[in-house]
Amino acid sequence: MEDFQSPAAFAAGHDFDAEPLAAADGRPASEHAFAPLYRELLKGIGEDVGREGLVGTPQRAAKAFEFLTSGYQQDVQQLLNGAIFESANRDMVIVRDIEFYSLCEHHILPFYGKVHVAYLPAGKVIGLSKIPRIVDLYARRLQIQENLTEQIARCVQSVTGAEGVAVVVEARHMCMLMRGVEKQNASMVTSTQLGLFRESESARNQFLRFLPQAG
Ligand SMILES: Nc1nc2c(ncn2[C@@H]2O[C@H](COP(=O)(O)OP(=O)(O)OP(=O)(O)O)[C@@H](O)[C@H]2O)c(=O)[nH]1
Numbered sequence: 001m002e003d004f005q006s007p008a009a010f011a012a013g014h015d016f017d018a019e020p021l022a023a024a025d026g027r028p029a030s031e032h033a034f035a036p037l038y039r040e041l042l043k044g045i046g047e048d049v050g051r052e053g054l055v056g057t058p059q060r061a062a063k064a065f066e067f068l069t070s071g072y073q074q075d076v077q078q079l080l081n082g083a084i085f086e087s088a089n090r091d092m093v094i095v096r097d098i099e100f101y102s103l104c105e106h107h108i109l110p111f112y113g114k115v116h117v118a119y120l121p122a123g124k125v126i127g128l129s130k131i132p133r134i135v136d137l138y139a140r141r142l143q144i145q146e147n148l149t150e151q152i153a154r155c156v157q158s159v160t161g162a163e164g165v166a167v168v169v170e171a172r173h174m175c176m177l178m179r180g181v182e183k184q185n186a187s188m189v190t191s192t193q194l195g196l197f198r199e200s201e202s203a204r205n206q207f208l209r210f211l212p213q214a215g
């Protein structure tokens with residue numbers, strides 16, 4: 001059994017030429033800071049971390065976890081890259097069926113589904129691709145679905161200054177499917193309405209008419 005080492009100590013004593021995950025340009029792959037933690041986890045379940053199938057797993061798992069939580073490193077202004085445009089249009093804009101994958105903060109298991117976003121412009125529109133980017137920025141964190149829904153809505157509201165923003169999230173939670181209560185068909189629907197969507201039933205209904213029908 002290897003003793004646990006800090007990432008720096010591990011890297012110092014490690015033969016990177018033997019690493020199966022060397023970078024494509026020939027540089028040695030550096031050990032990810034989380035990789036030793038995954039190695040300990042594997043040992044904890046009684047696995048042989050030296051066997052062929054697992055030798056690169058701590059590094060792969062660490063990189064995957066870093067990607068799945070990369071939203072913490074992102075900045076909204078950088079993501080927008082200035083793609084907020086003046087527009088006299090005041091009609092509802094809807095971007096629907098934006099798929100997302102997130103991790104529930106209770107079990108660190110995936111929940112995934114679709115996000116639908118609507119806003120009522122008040123002089124400014126946002127670059128189309130930026131809405132899915134905002135979704136990913138908040139989805140790639142440890143989340144609960146209610147907070148994810150609200151954070152997306154508040155972000156769109158704050159960057160566009162829209163008169164109203166509505167967000168609906170439909171998702172399935174692996175913590176409810178593959179463990180715990182084990183309900184295979186249950187999904188959760190959450191919504192946030194801001195501004196005119198909260199005040200006006202007709203704006204809300206117009207948005208709901210454009211949503212895919214449940215069932
Ligand atoms: N409201 C909400 N609950 C969530 C979300 N993701 C997971 N949960 C719930 O968080 C709760 C945690 O409950 P606990 O009783 O502490 O954990 P647990 O023993 O693993 O619960 P079970 O899943 O019922 O086995 C569970 O009811 C989960 O279904 C989410 O996005 N929103």
Ligand SMILES: [Zn+2]
Nearest residue numbers: 104106107175
């Ligand atoms: Zn969960």
